[in-house]
Amino acid sequence: MKYSMSKTFLLGFGFFGVSVIWSVYNAFVPVFLADRYLMAAGFIGVFMTLDNIASMFIQPVIGAWSDRLRTRIGRRMPFILVGAPLAAVAFILLPLSTSMWLFFLAAVLLLLSMAVWRTPVVALMPDITPSPYRSQANGIINLMGGLGAIIAFLGGASLYDMNPAYPFYLGAGLVLVGAVLVFLFIREPKIESGAEQPEAKKGDGGSKSALRDILKNLAIVFTSKEKSALMILLAIFFWFIAYNGIEAFFTLYGQNHLNMTASDAARLLGQLSLPFVLFAIPSGYLGAAIGRKRTIMAGVALMTIGVAAMYLLPVETLVISLTKLPVLGNVPVVGAIMMGLGVAWSLININSLPMVVDMTDDDHIGTYTGLYYFFSTLAAILGPITYGVMVQLFGNRYDLVMLISPIFFFAAFVFMSFVRRGEAKKQTAS
Template identity: 40%
Template sequence: MKKTWLLGFGFFSISLGWALYNGFVPFFLNDYLTSTALIGFLMTIDNYFALFLQPYIGNRSDRTNTRFGRRMPYLLFGIPIAALFFALIPFHFNLITLVMFMICMNLSMALFRSPTIALMPDITPETNRTKANGIINFMGGCGAILALSVGSVLFSIEEFLPFLAVSFLFLVSLWVIFINIKENRDTIPHANTSAPKISYKNELTSQTVFLLAAIFFWFIAIQGMEALFTLYGVNELGLSKSSSAFSLAFFSLSFVVFAIPSGLLGAKYGKKNMIVTGILGLVFIFLLLNWVESVFFLRSILFVGGIFWAFININAYPFIVSTGSELSYGTRTGLYYLVSSLAAIISPPILGLLVDFFGFGLLFFAAAGSMLLALICMLKVNKTESYSPSVYKLNG
């Protein structure tokens, strides 16, 4: 658990950086662009890189063998570059340099994201991975909250201050991880073996495909709901913009609070059981949101919804890596981010199109329907909670 908290510090700084990036970079873009759609497109560059780079980098890290380990070289190379371009963003002097710094920052982040996350199952036994993922997500959530609180204060003083602070934290987190986690010493025995080239064809068993489909559908629901909720609150419920945004914060807050308990419950009752419970709970929550009559009721429901989302999200990544060989953690990490990023790209416009045709009243029915599709896919996953190395089963 000590190693997990140390690794979690890396996720804390990364989440801090992403929250700051998503919160304040649109202000820079707005100085040059009048199109909100174009600003939105530029802010999703990371998802497009994730579609192509992260599966490749994750797969390649499985086959990397250096004196620093399999994952660490990507951190040593990517994090300093990301810190550099993150710090340069507020010092842009026109739109071209701003976009260039954004692209370079996103590219460098894509170089180490999958290997960093794959470190968790590398150093954590199967029985403790949900607990570890809960700790990591808890620290990541704290980083995001800190970015929007302390980061806002620093931004109001000087716009470059929060970016320099986060860049410094990037380098500190790299130093902490590098000093305290030695792959050749800390990885569990099977992960020390130099892996052969991993075939995606072999990795995409029917179990994995159903699980990836479930991940895709629940991210369609969550990403679309979060992207359009503030507009729903204003247009459908008559809330102010600030009140609508503050209401959604209850969903994120309960996710952070219940991140670690969700991991503990997953370890005790099984990852699949907790995921299915979370899906069923969110279907009920989304349907219930259509009959909201007060702000207190709205925020209470969203708070409970965040708990169910923690049940799903905290147990999902440990479950996807457990469905394959221990030699393919990086590859499966890349696949996980591929489908979640694809959902992040297509969900807001698809749900937005449905809202354009049928009104905001359809939003939560669509989210509930996507969750039901995720449930159907999860019920097709018959994998047990343990897996033997290099053995693949075709079920369903």
């Protein structure tokens, strides 16, 4: 198996489609719920966690199922060809719904269909990429995902002003284009027939077998004498709690602590996102050059320091304007910190999935991809809830978000220090 950068870019269109869908969903569905259906903020918060709840339970099972499946077009492709079109249809139906119940049903169809194909499309990256190049390939995949988010936010905002349904049409169209490109240009490697193949072909409970497989591998992770897989999964859990807590409350932090407008606070999040996208590919090459563990731990350390600085520095210092940049606009001190956090987050995010999948063999890549998403999604559910309770307990002090997060980042750093496996494997001649 040879590494092909061009194929990785083409595969990235699948993740591009996923990113467009979720970016449009997160940006505009809360507006529909509040303005069209007059839903209270608390219920909107619950509604917006449904995608993470669905993903947490479905994606690991789908990942394990795709490991077992054998078809003429591959083991991942059937999930993509079913899930992507269903997601596009559901996404179009969302803005066209005339009642809350229809909106809810369309959202449920979207969440289920997205959960069906996200893990298989991500698992395709290590399937077609030799171990030594997986960090670089993941950088390309995340670059494409970041471009999808930028197009969704910038293009979607303009389209929304024309017609609230247009961003959803854009997302549906792009996700179909991405799926078609993956199907046409990506060929899955041949998997040797094994003892489990007949069971997968019969269709007599493939999902049940997959559930048993994921539970078996989860038990192995927890009971194995060598704890590297457990340590990195716990590290992933803690750094995603920290990151998701910041993301969920950053706008309110900007409004209530920095005395900014909501739009200026949201713009600061863009000042994190763009450096993440720009540094996605270099982060992969850095992980290959100095080691994935070292790169991740450097990123976690930088996140800890940067977020702590936002708590320790006085507001008067944080809001000092440093410069104006194209696309990013005005960059205050806190914006410069956010740009540094974007680079640090790329060091972590680009190299962690390759570490996880290189702790197993090629037959269980989907299963371990599912475990990665289980722990990160569980954190995405618990993070905002934990932060919300803490902020409320201390009298709506949103600056405490920047005190709580370094604690979780430090915990992730400690767990990562115990990881002993997951570096790139030596490539064998094919």
